[in-house]
Amino acid sequence: MASMSHISPVLIANRGEIAVRLIKSAKALGIKTIAIYTPADQQSLHVRLADKAVPLTGGNAGGYLQTAEILQICQAENVASVIPGYGFLSENTDFAEDVVKAGMTWIGPSSDTIKSFGIKHTSRILAEEAGVPIVPGTKDLLKSAQEARQAAEAIGFPVILKATAGGGGMGLQVCNNSDEVQHYFETIVSRGQTLFKNAGVFMEKYIAQGRHIEVQIFGNGLGDAISFFERECSIQRRHQKVIEECPSLFVEKTPGLRQKLSDAAIRLAELVKYKSAGTVEFLVDDDTGSFFFLEMNTRLQVEHGITELCYNVDLVAMMYEQAAAEASPLGGIKHLKQRQPTGPQGAAVELRLYSENPVRNYAPSPGLLQDLEWAQGDIRIDTWVTKGTNISAYYDPLLAKLMAHSPTREESSEKLIRFIDDSVIAGPPTNADFLRQILASPPFKAGQTTTNFLSTKFNYKPCAIDVISGGPLTHIQDLPAWFGVRNGVPESGPMDPLAFQIANILVGNELTTEALEMTGAGPELRFLADALVAVSGPDIAIELDGEPKKSWESFAVKAGQRLSLGKIRGNGCRAYLAVSGGFPSVPKFIGSKSNAIACNFGGYQGRRLAAGDLIFIKEQDVSRLSRFTRAFPSDLLPKYESDWEIYCVPGPHDVGFLTNSGIETLYNTKWKVSHNASRSGIAIVGPTPEFSRQDGGEGGGHPSNVLEYGYPLGAVNWAGDAANILPLEGPDMGGFISTNTVVRADFWRLGQVSPGNTVTFKPISFDSAIELRKRTMDFISAISEAFKRPGGIKDLRPLDWVVPSDHVSAVIKEIDETDSRPPTTYRQAGDTYILVEYGQQKSSLNLRGRVELLANEIESWKDDRISGCVATHINLLVQFDGTRLHQSELMEKLIKAEQRIPDASQAKLPSRIIRLPLVWDDSVTKKYIQDYTEAVRPSAVYLPSNIDFVARNNGITAQDVLDTFIKARWICVSVCFYTAVPCIINLDPRKQLRCPKWNPPRTATPEGCVGVGGISACLYNSLSPGGFQMMGRSIPGWDFFSHNKQYLRNKPAFFRTFDQFEFYQVSEEEYNGFLNDFHAGQFTYDIQPAEFDMKEYNQFLDSIQDDLVQVRKRQDEAAAVLAKEEASLLAAWKASKAAMVTSVTDDIEKLKADPKLSYIASPMNANVWKLQVKEGDIIQKNHLITILEAMKMEISVFSEDEFIGTRVTKVVQKPGSIVSPGDPICFVEEVQ
Template identity: 50%
Template sequence: PIHHGDNLPPGLWRLSKMLSLKTLLVANRGEIAVRILKTAKKLKLRTVVIYSEPDCASTHVHLADEAVLLSGPPPQVYVDGDQIIEIAKKNNVDAIIPGYGFLSENADFARAVTHAGLVFVGPSPESIEAFGLKHTARELATRAGVPIVPGSKGLVASEIEAVEVAKSLGFPVMLKATAGGGGMGLSTCNTEEEVRKSFQTVKSRGKALFKNAGLFIECYYPSSHHIEVQVFGNGRGKAISIGERECSIQRRHQKLIEECPSPFVMRNLELRRDLCDAAVRLAESIKYGSAGTIEYLVDDDTGSFFFLEMNTRLQVEHGITELCYGIDLVELMLKQADAELSGKKGLSAELLSSIPVGAPSGVAIEARIYAENPVKDFAPCPGTLQHVEWKEIPGSRIDTWIYRGIQVSANYDPLLAKVMYHAPTRQEAIKGMTDILAGSQICGPPTNLEFLSKILADKSFTAGNTLTKFLDTFEHNLSAIDVVSGGAYTLVQDWPGRPTLGRGFCHSGPMDSFAFRIANALVGNPLGVEGLDVTLSGPELRFLGSAIISLCGAPIDAKLDDTPIPMWTRIKVSAGQRLKIGKTTGNGCRAYLGLFGGFLNIAKWFGSKSTAPMVGVGGYQGRQLAAGDYISIRHQIPEVAGDLSIPGHLIPQYPKNWEILFMPGPYDEGYIVPESIDMLYSAEWTVSHNAARGGIRLLGPKPTWARPDGGDGGAHPSNLIEYGYAIGSLNWTGDDPVVFSQDAPDLGGFISSHTIVKGDLWKLGQVKAGDTLMFRATSLEDALVIRNATDLPPVLPQGTRGSGVVHTVPEKGNQPLASYRQKALNEAKGEITFSTGLISMVGCGNYILGSKRDYAPHKPWLFEDFDQITFHRGRSRFAPDQATQGADGAGWIGNGAFGAMDGWKADREMLQILPCPLNANVWKVEIKEGDTVEESHLVAVLEAMKLEIAVRAESPAVGGVVEKILVQPGDSIYRGWKPLWCWSGNLPIEGS
């Protein structure tokens, strides 16, 4: 990858040494903090960073010499200027650099830094204030002879005045918060009604985000370019321009792709001179010091340009200017700060003049990678990044803070990385950027990676003709599944999961592998490709691209659009269709959705895409599917001659009364008396409601034990010293049996008396609460036949029960009796000392899995086999809370008020629940309990990653009565939580 200024002749700015600046505090997070630290390290500065609790594992925390945790609510801590300055003073910091965002354009903070005896790495407070309010910045531009967009004269005070100004300017117009930035606090209006509607919204947004409710109005030019000029001033009256950048491709007025130089300017080279001259005039008019950017609106038809604003900070896209001009803007900013600290008031004019400011060398393109969903109006998508892989080639530069396992918080901007590529020509730059994006992969929450690739391939972009309205008509046709609702419990699974991983991780995989593999075979996949494991009630999926699917397993209601579809059949789905999988309609409890090509954005974890929900790894975010999830699928599918179905006589039967084959061992004889072993085969066992992927508890008679206690294993006869568990084991936790299923523990200290044969394990995936089981004996030979013949109709061969003991070494001299059992360790009888408890004590008492820097993708656990663990005596004292039962509570219980639960259960069937489709903070709750829901009623406003998300009522919720509100403003909510409870209907989330 190219580094800043490599292979370019040194100028005075590069040769100058740091004199007074020795320690730097980076008052930011994410990729810009990492970017600044790289230059600080190059200059051999001691670095201090700050971080919030959600950022404790962020890359900048590990790169700095010192990292200090900020106290307070995570969304606000990075703008707590007093706390940051106090940290700087305690750590002997010389200067504070804010980067962009947060405090970078806060004049009060810059002034406080100076008053504390430190240097603010950026422009003076006066410069920040001068350009901080857009309406005053327009006045400064006019004085400097820089053309401005026609608009209101100063701020607009009322809605009536706003309408009058808009009418005089002519539609369309744009309402702008005067203190806004980052694309926030803007609204484009095409009618008087839209002006009235947007006026209060822009005012309230400006007040909430920027503590300033002032707004003004400008003409809106739909056919225009957004072009900006990089400037740098020394604070002593000298400023230079360092080329222009094209930033026209935007969503929500925030940039997605930037270029240096602008392709529009390259076709109109005189325009570069005019843009740059105007920018220098404006910067020098206020003796601007440090890096800054002058933004222009350029009319596509006439080439006329108008001043928009000046960003008095380092710009997000500064990197492509660095690549084309061979400079390091952060280094310049730090050297300007060093000169100020040395009493020189800034860099010399001679030094600034040595910086190359002529024509750019080659072309650089930047693509911003965001955690957002392009098909949901770019809604932000926090979550865990399960896989991160960048393709780096000569000419590339990737500024990022993420890595595999990092958590993307809902508290901050969703920017994950800036991917840049520099080449001699624009065509080569586009090709190189296309290769980088195609070869990079981020798995976890949705990102715009594929969307950006589509832009690069668009004809308008390749021709260099993109305008600010480009995305309004851009058709991207992404191939994916939009999860409308997740169903009761829908997991991504593949076969066979992780049967050999161990180390406390469950096997995972489909509970009914037979139906799962048939579903894959029908669509033309290898049998182990990932699919959906659907329990009891399925998801609703909107297909954004064509697909081939099949649905196998227990009978379940399923419709494609409004047409019922058959099971055990291959079906072609067209883009735009919806598949709604309802509830199971008979016996059995799981169905499986196979899809040709599988799910492309699901990462493998230890060789499998299966979800292990109990430990939160694998699959989609390590959890069940939820509304708002986004699954990438194949772009192209093969042509199929027609539907293909499994013959009816080959489809498994799903009874309510199951017969299941199992074999003895490893711990039957010698642990359970023979009469109770016989009872296991003759009794009818009922499946408890405690039946899940981790185990299926059975209700039935209790056994009689052949020993009084568990010896060294524990007090109960079912206790043993820990050994490895097998899937399908009949495990005794005391007197109660549990059949271990796919997500069962792989190690424990309770006996397993029998084991279900592998050929019958699929039945465990279909038994449900209330079903009955009868265990039938079989031999090892017959079990092997069944395992190898699961494609045949089920059979129940007659076999002997056999024994769990496969070999016995009799007691002789000092050698104790030894019994070798199936799937077990040997048991020794005699005076042998065991060391027990330590592994359980560590594993059960501490969470020993992780993804931070101390872990590795191939080893996400702390310990290796035979590691020695030492426990140290602690000094912590417990402080138990003493409480007594209140008289009111005792009376409530005594009066039988628990009977109210019966009424609640009766009413519950009438209630509909509003799920939250993303992690967010509650900003406003606009309804109250007892309200009747009306059409388009604003229910609540959420805030995530700097985006407002309105929750509005839609059918079938209209007419419902709000029963209970479960959140308040300021609460943090997470995908899967139910923030609102109403009598009827779900309330969908829409971006705003």
């Protein structure tokens, strides 16, 4: 055998599972491998397995076809050989020739051979020359449709038109009569030219009852060829194979056929002195056993693996061996004929697992592969995907090839059925269930696998829902979702848990079972199997095959029926659809099936439902469906209002943060709900309450700023002068005060608050909040039990929703400072949290150490009534179940814990030193600032340059700001917010930057952004809202699926409290490379284990006190100047907005007074996102006028029929305008 050094390193000119396959064989032979990849393939397994991976710059669509760039890579990497696999460049003769001209070895057939067999009609001539039977057809290319009609009539129908350069099942069309030939001829000509740059077309007799049987051959280029006999590949969709077998059951039963096929294939291969692996394809008549040459595939076939299993051979290794021999004096494998096998051992079956939707004509289904757990078993898996892979729309949707080898065909099939049943494959639709049903079908078991199998012998019946339309915002939620997880993972779950749980009761599910949450309107769903469903929530239009259905009662849906859920009518904004058995194929992420819309994870592919989605459901007992019906009495229904009184508990920040007048404003105002009301924040509009502080101290320049702390869900949170209620997907940490907190029992009402509604906050005590919560829990329990008894539902009474108002203090207790303990304040934060605060809003690592010790103490209690803590600078937010652990009891435990906690000033804390690249003032960050300037606020003290502002606010230069990052060390004090953002402070207080946050905050911050606010900095791990001043970008510490080897399995968060950060500056080009490596799972964090010595650190602090006084003085003086400047700019901006509204209003009133004009109005409270008409346009039927944005949804506004033919005279809104129901979008007039 020739040395493999002749062909090392080898460049793998492919992607996907075949690239992985080629790499594995090369590594086994000691050949160094170099992979190439496009941006879409950064996370592909072949990138991680190769010795080196080089990115392509030719884009996703054509990257693997850019021969010039690939040859440049070969030169740069000193490549000795190129192996193309199949597809892409495997049969590109120009590329093969260029590889050889460049002095490298082409691993595959010669370019002349590829060319000879690449043109189908000339390959037929070669087959005839070798004495191989060919299908009756035209010898030459057809010149016209008329000539094709004549040929078809001579051959006899049916016939098949073929593009002569076609392959992969493309460029084919079966015709049953002359008219069809006439119709499709030009289509195939065009397809051939487009796909293969060859317009030639020929014709063959179409054998309907045929079998696709192919022979695996291998040649040495010296005139010798052997065969590994046949495979059968008859089961195909769109002329592409989905199941292959070795050997063919039909051939096994037909005496002499195997040898005839093998001899014919060998004759053809030896005629052209074929070298390397190839496949001769035959069409075998199922009735007579006659066989005909179809084509020669001059490359490795997708299905080569089952031949390898049955003949105990590595065909790829043979290709490397042949190439090495070609590159040596040997010229090819010697004594090849001695390797000719006598026949197969056992039987192998291969399934092609595709990311495609079988119920949508096998449409490719790109998306996120959320979960992938292969079952244990003796199955060969050739794949390129792992859990978390994004399946691109740019390439073939093949995910894996699953191969079983056993003594018999039946045993191999059974192995594969069990393997599919026991594996978890979750994400976009795949054909796994489709393949399983084929294997289990009687025709397959009987071997009736002709090429028309899928159209004549098999009917796929999935137990699933086909999503016709996803509606504006439909997604999956369950309970308790991520309750208590924290660490930047929002709790999520149904916004209205009351309606959600009742819907589950109505279909007999557990209360926690996943269901669909629908905002504004619902989806249209085609049920492919029988099901029991129920819809709950506000009044919503429901139709089953056009027949109206009612909410709040279960009803059966039969296979094939369409369930259409229209708009929500009246008050409320969210409805729920429960399906009996839930959605078993939707995977859990960190223990829940809920979808965190704000973070793009969980649920169905981490997103809202869309057309083409396929959701599997539980198979139902049809007889049960007909008798299982439940209806919830109308007198017990929740009341959905437009003016809401929402119960809340004062705190954590009212007294001391708002004046008495400010607190009165808070509770005496009817707050209007903004269009910006979503699962992550409900913006409310009203007067700004009077703050009692001049600024936020170390938290920032605005009095709403505080040092970061754990946010309680339901908090009314003040970001500057703007208020937001933080619902289930709100962040779990931030630096803005929360004046009051909605109680848990009222979350269902908070979930139904809609834009344009009003909210009045009604303060109640902790005990009243718990009483209300228990009533709700008892009500749900009573409903569940009532339906289990005949007539039991009649005994239910409406939920009592009245408790007395009671404004109690937010501060539960204060403990004075002692020599060993700091002053401690205990603040209530709703009925589910207590906020423990040390000191007086001054950051201190000694206090942070004490917070950590308290968190550790609480964890040691192992009390399941306490669900978790959020530790930050000087605070610990403790989350607890108030129905089982009273606030007073928890307080008693916390106060006792204070007496046991040691002094943190002497502690030694485990730490790591992490060095991260930092690109400063980069183009992406600047773009986000520019977008904010254009869309939100055009002028602010921090615009246009955040860096310059931070420098001015601290009395230093922009270079000094950079130096605080690259010439100092930072320490992490919390890991929270969204997706585990690390909040860090500079270890040298003299270098701590002080600055306020954006006002108002931005809705989007780029992944990896490094920002500063208050005295802290943070690293945004993912696209998220934010308010910190943006400096540049670094490498995130959040990997959803733990692709990076340095991450712990199923632990997406990388950074930890007390990690120490060092930054080093890089160029934007270098940074982009690092970020690409991170996305590919290839970035290596520079980490050193360390210990943080508090005693040593305190000695350092004592040594710099004099310097620190001067630094603080300089910072205070600089900040005071800019605070005045910001106050002026903020006031001017508010005045400008108010004047603009007044001006627009005046113009609209004048236009309304014109009797010749009418107007098209907004149907809802929303933001004008895009205008789709301009002045002078003539309105057509269903004319798109504008696209509105509200509640994270896009709503298209179309014209009514009465406006058809009118001309637009004036568009009175602009992108970014806020409109209410009835507000004009544009004015129109009749055309004379």
